[in-house]
Amino acid sequence: MCASPASGALRAAVVGATGYTGAELVRLLHGHPRLALEGLYAHSSAGQAIGEALPSLTGHAGVVRAFEGDVDADLVFCALPHGASAPIVAALRDAGRVVLDLSADFRLTDATVYREWYGDHGAPGHFGSAVYGLPELHREAIRGADLIAVPGCYPTASILALAPLIAAGAIDLSRPLVVDAKSGVSGAGRKVRESTHFPETSEGLRAYSVAGRHRHTPEIEQELTRLAGQAVRVVFSPHLVPMTRGILSTVYLEPSQDPAGFTELARRFYDGSPSVRVLEAGSHPDTLWVRGSNAALVSYTHDRRTGVVVAQCVIDNLVKGASGQAIQCANLRFGLPEAAGIDHPAAWP
Amino acid sequence: MCASPASGALRAAVVGATGYTGAELVRLLHGHPRLALEGLYAHSSAGQAIGEALPSLTGHAGVVRAFEGDVDADLVFCALPHGASAPIVAALRDAGRVVLDLSADFRLTDATVYREWYGDHGAPGHFGSAVYGLPELHREAIRGADLIAVPGCYPTASILALAPLIAAGAIDLSRPLVVDAKSGVSGAGRKVRESTHFPETSEGLRAYSVAGRHRHTPEIEQELTRLAGQAVRVVFSPHLVPMTRGILSTVYLEPSQDPAGFTELARRFYDGSPSVRVLEAGSHPDTLWVRGSNAALVSYTHDRRTGVVVAQCVIDNLVKGASGQAIQCANLRFGLPEAAGIDHPAAWP
Amino acid sequence: MCASPASGALRAAVVGATGYTGAELVRLLHGHPRLALEGLYAHSSAGQAIGEALPSLTGHAGVVRAFEGDVDADLVFCALPHGASAPIVAALRDAGRVVLDLSADFRLTDATVYREWYGDHGAPGHFGSAVYGLPELHREAIRGADLIAVPGCYPTASILALAPLIAAGAIDLSRPLVVDAKSGVSGAGRKVRESTHFPETSEGLRAYSVAGRHRHTPEIEQELTRLAGQAVRVVFSPHLVPMTRGILSTVYLEPSQDPAGFTELARRFYDGSPSVRVLEAGSHPDTLWVRGSNAALVSYTHDRRTGVVVAQCVIDNLVKGASGQAIQCANLRFGLPEAAGIDHPAAWP
C-alpha cells in the first residue's frame, strides 16, 4: 500500500521530459505520495500533446511546454543530454530552484578531468557546486544540496558493488579493478542509430568503448578514490545486451582481507539504505528481478581456486540508474522518507 | 502523485501468490492507497521466504503461507489455475469472504458450456454465482458482488474492442467475427514447457489452438451475445509472440452502420471508464505503450476498399488482462475510486 | 551434402549488396553449386571493404563497387529499394542482362494500379515486361524470362496460403478475404527509424498500414485475381513482431467446398514444388522452423463452429520472402534444379 501523504505536496517539473529517463520520471512521480508533477518541458516537443510525445501517456491530457529560462516549481528534474543540461541547470540555479540533474555535466569535481573527457563546460560558474547524488555514499550532503548531480547508470551499479569493500580497506588497490558491465539498450537513449536498430541489436552482443574510453570511467574512479583515500584505477568495459532495461556490473578484485566476511560487511555498510539488498554469498542477481524498481541487488563470490572475489550488482538503468535515484535524492533533500514513491517491487516478469 | 488514502485500509490477501498474476497483484497492491496486502498464500511455496518464491521481492521480509480453508482478510484475490481455484473460492465464499477469482472457474454462466470446454466443475454449488469482472460492462453489478470472476486476458482485449459497436447494433452479426489475437508469453504462466523454452520461443511466432479450440472462445461469445441480445459467433485465433507481456486483438467485422462514427461512438461508450482510451481512427496502438499499466487502447480503422472495419485493442495481459483488472473490480466493490492504485502510466520503454 | 556442380559456373552479381536482402543473397550464393558470386555493387558503400559494409563478411577480402551502367555477369540480382531499382534494371536489361529484381518496381502489371500505389514509374518503357517471380505459380514463364520481379515477403506468404484453394475454386470470393500478417523487423530494411529502435520494438507489438494502406495489397490481389479468374479482394493487415526474421500469414476465408479435402488439395497443387510443405490439417507452423531456409510451411484448419477456414503460412521473409526466392527463380531461368543451393534445413533454433 502506498504511504500516506502529509498535506502540502511539493511541486516538481521535468525538463527533457520526452527521453527515456524523462518518461520514467513521469511514471514514478505519478505514484509518489508527496511530489506532484506540475509540468513537462521538452524543447523538441514543445506544444505537442503529452500523449503524443510520450507513448506511455497515450490518451492523457496536457501539453509539453517549452523551457523559457525558469519554471515555477519547488524542484526541477533535468533529464537532458550532457552538454545541453549545463546552461539550463545554471539558469534554474540562478533562479533559486532546487535542481536534480541527470546529465553528466555536474558529476565530476575536477575541471581538468571534465575537460579531458567532455571538453569545455557549458556553465563553468556552477562547475563543482553539485553534490554527487548517490545516497548510499552522500546521504547527508544530499539533504543540504540545491544542485544534485545524479550518477550515471554504470557508475551506480559499479560503485554500489565496490563501495563497502573499499570503505573497509578490504581490496588490494595496487592493481586496477576489472569492471565488466553489461547494459540494456535503453541506456543509449531515445535517439535512433544504427547500433540500436532492432535487427542489428537483437541476437547480438558486443562490447563498446572498451579500455577506458567510456565517459563513465572517471566518474567511477572519482567516487572510489574519494572513498578509498587513495587512487583507484578501473578497467571499465561496457557491453550492449539485447534487452531494453537492466545493468549487471561484474567486478573482479583481489581481496586484502578474508572475503568470508564480505557479505556481512556490505550488509552493515548498507544498513539503513532502503534501495540496496545484499544477497547471500555466491548468489547471482538477475536484472529481471529489479526491472522497473529502484532496487540494487549486490552479491560477493569468492573464487577459492584463484583468490579473486567477484562482486555483482544489478539495477534497472532507468530507475536506480537514473530517474528513481533522482527521486531518492529529492526525497532526502526535502526531508521525505528516502524510499517514498520508489519502494515498489519489480515488474516481474 | 499517489492519491491520498482515507484512514482505515482494507486488508487483502493473495492466494496463488507465486504465479505471474500473483506477483503482479503484489506489485500493484504495494502502490495502492487503500488496499493493504496482509498475506501471501501459495501451496507449493508454503514456508518459503517470499523473496525466494517471488524474484521481484528478492530481499523482502515475510513468508509464504499455506492456505488452510480461510484467510483473515476483507478481500481475497485468487490467482490459481482453473480447476484448482473452484474449491478454494468455495471455501472462502462459505466463510463469507469477498473473492476476486482470476481463474476461468466462475466466468461462464451456462453450466453446459462450462462442461463442454472444461469438464466437471470443482464447486458446482457456487457455479453461476459470480459477476463477470469486466468493469466496462458490469460496473454496477460488480459494486454489489461478493464473487467476481475476473475475465481472461484475451476476452478483455477482444470484448473491449467490440463492445461499443455491438452495444450500438453497428455490426453485421449474421457472419462470424474474426478475432486474430496475439499474446506475449507470460500469458502461458510460470510453469515451464517446451513451447515456452527461450531458444524455441525467441525469433519464433506461431498460432495455437486455432479455430475455436481455445477456451477463451466461449467467454468472448457469452459476453458479446449478452450485449447484442442475439447470438454472436467468433473465429478466435490466438498467437504466441516472442515478448513477455502484452496482447493485441485485431478484430475484423462488417459494419451495419457508417463506420465514420465508430470512434466517437466508442468514446461515448467508454465515457467514465478510466482504463480505456479510444484513439483516433486509423491509429495503431502498441502493446509497449501499456506495458505495466491498466490501460486498454482501442482504435477503429475502416478499409474503404473492402468495407471491412478493423478494430484493435492492446492491453498488458498481466495487468488489465488479469491483476490490474482484479484490483479495478475490488475498487468498485469497496466504493473506492475505480482507478485507485492502477492509474499509473506504462513502464515505457 | 551439397549437390555436385557441373563444370562451368554461372557468374552472378548483386546490385544493392549491403541491405539485408543483399547480405542474404551473398550468404546463399556462397553455398550455391552453380552460381558464382562475381561482384557486389552498392552506391553508398562503393570503395569500402566488403567486410566493413557487410558485418556477416567481417574479415573477408574484396571491395564493394559502384554500379556504372552495366555489370559483366550472366545474371544480376537487384536488391534495391523500390523506385531506385527501376532505372538500374532498365540499364541492365538494355545491356542484355538477365535481371532478378527484388524491388516492387516490376511486380504489378497494371500501370494505373502502379501509379495509384507508387506514383510515376522510373522506367516506363520496361513496365509490364517482367514475369512475377513466384515459381509455384509461374514456373514455366520464369524459365523463359529475362526480367523476373521477385515477389514481396507478405505476398509470398499470403498467396502461397491461398493459391491452392483459389485455383480449385474452393473459396467463397463474394466477400473479402482477411489476411492478418505478422512480420519480423528485418522486413523494414536496414535504414534506421524510430519505429525499429530496439527499446521501442522489443516487448512491443503493433499493426501498421492497416486496412488496405500497405503497398503489398495490390500485389496480393493481382495474383489471386489472375488465379481465380475473377476479382479477389483482401483486407490486409500487417503487424510488426519483436523478432528479426519470419512472416506468418493467418488467412480467414469461407469455403465453398468441403474443407476436409483442403490439405490434400494443397499437396497436389504443390506437388513438384520443392520449397512448399503442406502440414497436417490443424497444424500450427512456427516461423522459427523456417529461419534461414527457403521453406514455406502451409496448413489449413477448419473451424466447425463457424464454418470459417484458417489458412496459415510461414516463411523467412529474407529467404523465401526475398533472396532465396530470387535464387529459386534464377535456378529455373538457367535450367538448374529448382532447389539448388536453397534446400538446406532451417537454422533452428
Place this chain on the structure above:
Amino acid sequence: MCASPASGALRAAVVGATGYTGAELVRLLHGHPRLALEGLYAHSSAGQAIGEALPSLTGHAGVVRAFEGDVDADLVFCALPHGASAPIVAALRDAGRVVLDLSADFRLTDATVYREWYGDHGAPGHFGSAVYGLPELHREAIRGADLIAVPGCYPTASILALAPLIAAGAIDLSRPLVVDAKSGVSGAGRKVRESTHFPETSEGLRAYSVAGRHRHTPEIEQELTRLAGQAVRVVFSPHLVPMTRGILSTVYLEPSQDPAGFTELARRFYDGSPSVRVLEAGSHPDTLWVRGSNAALVSYTHDRRTGVVVAQCVIDNLVKGASGQAIQCANLRFGLPEAAGIDHPAAWP
C-alpha cells in the same frame, strides 16, 4: 559457390540428433560437399519422423533410429550430454569407427581432474585416448585421430582469444586471467528448465556458476597450461544473455610485452586458420556477425590508463562452439579442406 566434391562421399551419422547441436550438425552436413548424412540416431525419438523430432526438418522424409551398439558409417558425430556419451563413444570406437564427440567426456586428459569436476568416467578404458578437437591448436594431431573430443563453446571462445598471446609468452601468468564470458541460451540445451523459461529469460541477464564452479574451467586451464608450459589459472564467469545463439568472451590480462604488436602476433598465429579472423586493435566484434557461421572474430584492446589488455572473441556457440567445429575436425581427419562446408558467411541479420 559451394566447392566441387570429388566423387566418393564419406558417410556420416549423428547420434544424439535431436538436441540443438544435433540439429546444427544436420543443417551443416546438408551443405557439405563431401560428407553425406546417412543416419540420425536419438534414443528418446527413435522411430519418430525426423520432421517431428527436429522442427527444422518439418516435412522432410526419414525416421530417427535407435542406436544399437554400432552404426554403419565412416564417421560418427556424438552430440549427447556428458556422461551419456562415454559408453556410446566406447562402443563406436571398439567397432572401429572414427568418432567426433561433442560432449565433455573425453576433453580432459587428467583423470583426477575429470573425477573432481564430473565424477566417475563412463568409459575409463578410453579415457585419455582423444585428441582435443580445437584445430587452431591441434591441427596435426586431429589429422591422425580416431577419437576427437570437440571443445566446449566457452573454452573455444576463451582459448582462441588467449592462445596467440600465451604461445608468444606475452602475458604475465603470475596472476589469474579474468575470463568474463556471455552466452546465448541455446548453450543450455533443449531440455526445458525454469532458468530458460521465456518470461524469466527475456529482459533478464545474470551470471551463473561464477568463480570456478563451471565445468568449462578445467578445460580452459588445461589447454592454456599446455600451451604456456606453465600453470595458467583463470577466473571464469559465465553469463546468460537473452538471445538464442552466440558467445562473447571478454578476457582481461596484464601483458608482459608491448601490446602494440598483439594484433599482428595473433594474425601470424592464425595464419592458415580459415575460421579465425583477427580484427583491428580496438575493434568490438558482435555475436550477430558470426551467427550461423563457423567464424571466430578476435580483437585486442590496450587500456593505456591501466596497462591491462582486453581480448575479445565471438563465436556462434552451436557452430564454432560445437557442430561446425566438429565438422572442421572431420575435414582435417579425412584430408578434406579444413573449411569444407563451413565457410559460408553468417546469417546476418
